[in-house]
Amino acid sequence: MEEKKYDLLKLENQLCFPLYAAARKVTSMYTPYFRETGITYTQYLVFMALWEKSPLSVRELCRILYLDSGTLTPLIKKLEREGYLIKKRDPDDERVVVVSLTDKGYSLRENVADVPEKVGGCMPLSAEEAKTLYRLLYKLLEAE
Amino acid sequence: MEEKKYDLLKLENQLCFPLYAAARKVTSMYTPYFRETGITYTQYLVFMALWEKSPLSVRELCRILYLDSGTLTPLIKKLEREGYLIKKRDPDDERVVVVSLTDKGYSLRENVADVPEKVGGCMPLSAEEAKTLYRLLYKLLEAE
DNA sequence: ACAAATTAAATTGTATACAATATAATCTTA
DNA sequence: TAAGATTATATTGTATACAATTTAATTTGT
Numbered sequence: 481m482e483e484k485k486y487d488l489l490k491l492e493n494q495l496c497f498p499l500y501a502a503a504r505k506v507t508s509m510y511t512p513y514f515r516e517t518g519i520t521y522t523q524y525l526v527f528m529a530l531w532e533k534s535p536l537s538v539r540e541l542c543r544i545l546y547l548d549s550g551t552l553t554p555l556i557k558k559l560e561r562e563g564y565l566i567k568k569r570d571p572d573d574e575r576v577v578v579v580s581l582t583d584k585g586y587s588l589r590e591n592v593a594d595v596p597e598k599v600g601g602c603m604p605l606s607a608e609e610a611k612t613l614y615r616l617l618y619k620l621l622e623a624e
Numbered sequence: 625m626e627e628k629k630y631d632l633l634k635l636e637n638q639l640c641f642p643l644y645a646a647a648r649k650v651t652s653m654y655t656p657y658f659r660e661t662g663i664t665y666t667q668y669l670v671f672m673a674l675w676e677k678s679p680l681s682v683r684e685l686c687r688i689l690y691l692d693s694g695t696l697t698p699l700i701k702k703l704e705r706e707g708y709l710i711k712k713r714d715p716d717d718e719r720v721v722v723v724s725l726t727d728k729g730y731s732l733r734e735n736v737a738d739v740p741e742k743v744g745g746c747m748p749l750s751a752e753e754a755k756t757l758y759r760l761l762y763k764l765l766e767a768e
Numbered sequence: 769a770c771a772a773a774t775t776a777a778a779t780t781g782t783a784t785a786c787a788a789t790a791t792a793a794t795c796t797t798a
Numbered sequence: 799t800a801a802g803a804t805t806a807t808a809t810t811g812t813a814t815a816c817a818a819t820t821t822a823a824t825t826t827g828t
Contacts, residue, residue: 664782665784666784666785692786694786694787694788695785695786698784699784702783718792718793719794720793
């Protein structure tokens with residue numbers, strides 16, 4: 481009986497651990513495909529958000545990617561230095577910084593267009609399982 | 625037709641993104657409960673592995689937690705400085721470093737024994753859904 | 769209108785992650 | 799058995815993450 485006192489503290493009984501480990505594993509599956517472009521996974525997320533909706537404020541990027549300004553501010557600064565995007569203050573609200581892709585930023589999309597398919601091909605889940613996983617993750621993510 | 629060229633590059637069409645974001649969200653749900661003990665989520669994982677199986681070599685810890693020595697070596701060094709564990713070379717193979725919990729390391733378990741239940745209670749998934757998610761994550765994790 | 773509250777970014781400090789490399793010990797094999 | 803390959807950690811360098819705080823701009827309440 482007393483044996484069960486710490487059962488929930490076993491790695492195998494926790495949901496958070498495979499979630500954390502699987503996320504890192506899948507992220508790392510992208511890395512080799514980014515080699516030639518030189519971008520990272522997090523930068524790739526920022527580009528995906530901007531390819532769809534540039535321009536975006538830093539705040540909107542934070543909300544979309546579930547990241548905070550402490551993470552995105554330096555990342556955006558680096559991408560600006562590298563010429564992928566530009567930052568501008570919103571004239572209507574000087575607190576807001578608006579991020580827009582440059583031509584170089586847009587053209588990067590061509591180089592990674594086939595990456596999702598390549599990585600998806602390595603994913604050891606059926607289409608049905610992937611769909612279920614997707615649904616459960618968003619349920620987790622959008623709660624509260 | 626041409627519209628679909630970049631469809632897979634949309635955040636909403638990717639499995640990796642909600643995986644990455646949900647993992648960070650769930651991890652952050654633990655943080656408030658670690659406040660009083662001063663440990664972090666990654667340190668908590670190391671403790672969970674050791675509470676179950678101390679002593680463990682660094683290599684075994686890396687394998688169990690899916691982390692590399694670049695992450696664990698400094699983390700273990702810090703926990704040793706703080707008195708939670710000790711490191712010793714294996715006399716039979718001087719390459720191997722064996723990590724053992726101290727009394728202080730073991731006693732920490734009492735302080736966090738109720739954390740999994742508390743966090744689990746905030747999880748917006750049914751028992752059935754959690755089970756499905758768990759299974760799919762391990763399928764991802766253990767592939768190859 | 770104007771002080772207080774709120775908001776958007778940026779900054780600071782700490783803690784991961786991991787690729788790549790280095791180092792030392794052990795194993796392999798010709 | 800001795801050189802070469804392999805293995806276990808450690809180190810270096812770069813890039814996140816995020817809590818907490820700061821700064822500047824805007825909004826709110828009276």
